[in-house]
Amino acid sequence: MAKTFTLEVITPDRKVLSDSEITSVVLPGVEGYLGALAHHEPLMTSLAIGELDYHRTDGQVNAMAVTGGFVEIFDNKITVLADTAELREEIDLPRAEDSVRRAEERLASRPDDFDLERAQISLKRALNRLSVARKQF
């Protein structure tokens, strides 16, 4: 049996995931995606907008869309403090598509109180959620 570790994903609103049967995880660090197996060396990094994949010891694979935050790997435990995190099955596909459209419209129309950076980030977030929701394993 593969070695396992604990993965916890916490947002200010809720505890998204707490699972001790994880064999590997891939997460979006600010300096690029990084993969971790059990007994990874202690590490801290910021989280970018992206997709977090994890494999369970029973062969299950799942993904979640995370936006910004922080990761701590310590003592065979990975703690993800994300601003937002949504499991793949929780994402409402029509809503995700809608928010992509809205974000694109905003970028195209540039209303008065337009903030380029924020609009780009929200588009990125929306696209990320969409790609996670559509992911097939």
Add this chain to the structure above:
Amino acid sequence: MANAKDIRRRIRTVKNIEKLTNAMKMVAAARLRKAQERALVARPYAEKMAEVMANLAGSVGEIDHPLLEVREEKNIAYVVIGAERGLAGSFNSNVMNKALREIGTRDPATVKLVLVGKKAVGFFRKKPYEIAADMEVGSKMNFVDIKKVTTKVRMMFENGDVDAVYLIYAKFISAMRQVPTAARLLPMAKPETQEFVKSEFVFEPDAAALLGTLLPKYVDTGVYQALVESQASEQGARMSAMSAATKNAGEMISNLTLVYNKARQAAITKEITEIVGGAEAQK
């Protein structure tokens, strides 16, 4: 003594009020449970955050960050968290009075206010202080929603517009007890360092940069925590206020019923006396 019809009408009115306050009490109780849950789930995040900060601070050694800079407190910003609606007993006025006490005799020109909740805006609109920002609160507020306010607050502090930021909100003790509290948000207290893990971690990017991204988030978490607690407090206050109102209405109904019965009895007695008197006169 008022006549029976008037009393009956009053009893009916009070009964309606009783129904209303009772319904509000139930709603507040349900919302209180939800708000308490939210406050509870927000806690692990805040705790973990503090822990990570401690680890980081321990590895960085001497920390230097604009959000930690202590200056002479000339200009001060107060973040006042009120409610969106009234009928919550003294909830709003307690928080507002706490804010006024905190501001004290300070020159209005040195005070900036950041107001959360319609009631807070309504209270301070006619006061001589500058309102730097305001926002509405909803029961479905999430962490992303409050960023608008926290970013503004952080900017005011970093730009030097204000030298300190205080948070004023109703701390949730229990459903029956809420304490208006003032806490300093900025400059932040230096995170406590944890020595034993020092330099064991790999940091990506370096620890100082990480701390730079983490500190603002820590501030946001503080505001979020206060907001969630304030919402629980509001529902708690409303629940006890409405419970008291329902009780008072019940008392009033029984008093009025007593008066009504007396009035009715008096009317009957009077009628009998009149009939007897009339019959007597016929003889």
